[in-house]
Amino acid sequence: MKFVALLSKNLLFTEVLQQDVSNIVEACNDEVTRYYLVTLPYPYTKDDAIEFIDNSAKQWEAGSVLRWALRCRTTEEFIGVVELRYDCKFDSIGVWCAPKMRGNGYITEAIKTIVKWSVEQKWTKNNEIYYACMPQNIPSASVARSVGFKLLGAKQSHEPYIHRDTGMTYQYLYSIYAPDDIEQFSSWSEYL
Ligand SMILES: CC(C)(COP(=O)(O)OP(=O)(O)OC[C@H]1O[C@@H](n2cnc3c(N)ncnc32)[C@H](O)[C@@H]1OP(=O)(O)O)[C@@H](O)C(=O)NCCC(=O)NCCS
Numbered sequence: 001m002k003f004v005a006l007l008s009k010n011l012l013f014t015e016v017l018q019q020d021v022s023n024i025v026e027a028c029n030d031e032v033t034r035y036y037l038v039t040l041p042y043p044y045t046k047d048d049a050i051e052f053i054d055n056s057a058k059q060w061e062a063g064s065v066l067r068w069a070l071r072c073r074t075t076e077e078f079i080g081v082v083e084l085r086y087d088c089k090f091d092s093i094g095v096w097c098a099p100k101m102r103g104n105g106y107i108t109e110a111i112k113t114i115v116k117w118s119v120e121q122k123w124t125k126n127n128e129i130y131y132a133c134m135p136q137n138i139p140s141a142s143v144a145r146s147v148g149f150k151l152l153g154a155k156q157s158h159e160p161y162i163h164r165d166t167g168m169t170y171q172y173l174y175s176i177y178a179p180d181d182i183e184q185f186s187s188w189s190e191y192l
Helices: 018-029 031-036 046-062 106-121 138-147 178-188
Strands: 011-014 065-072 078-085 092-097 128-133 150-156 170-177
Touching: 011 106, 018 031, 018 046, 018 078, 018 092, 046 065, 065 106, 078 106, 092 106, 106 128, 106 138, 106 178, 128 138, 138 170
Parallel strands: 092 128
Antiparallel strands: 011 065, 065 078, 078 092, 128 170, 150 170
């Protein structure tokens, strides 16, 4: 499928571009990012970022993972990356934010935007979108709650891993179910 650009109150959703390489390398080598996204290569190199960008274009073409670079609507400064994953049994969202851009509410706004968009396109399997994060990832859990995801419980990670620091093999799984939750989309209009 063709790339679809999106827009919200504070954000531009664009393709992930070659010009983002240094921002991606910096964000993916950040200690916090690396702690919570355990499957990232370390150290994360320029070649990893180039591969990530190339894959993003291919995944859009295949319609398997729809990934956007988030940019500040006024300055176009790089904020982070958000993605909708349609390539598994359950649709889900993944996200990370550049360290210096965290704590501004941008990620909450970005996830609301793509949840609403996905539901409106009627592409969401069973009208349900999932979000998973490690139990100690307080910012990520706060984002999930602010968006309106409900905590379903702990789930064993589908990718077999043992967290290198905690030994944990499970994450907290959240979901948002469109037929129940869609009314709250109207309360998001200040953003979208
Ligand atoms: C998770 C992540 C994307 C959140 O980005 P962010 O810019 O902090 O997100 P927002 O500003 O939209 O919202 C953050 C929420 O967490 C809260 N928060 C942030 N840091 C916190 C802390 N240390 N303790 C308690 N709450 C915290 C904020 O108050 C806000 O909650 P609110 O909406 O109820 O006020 C970012 O921390 C990140 O990139 N982390 C590393 C990668 C990662 O963990 N990705 C997600 C994997 S599941």
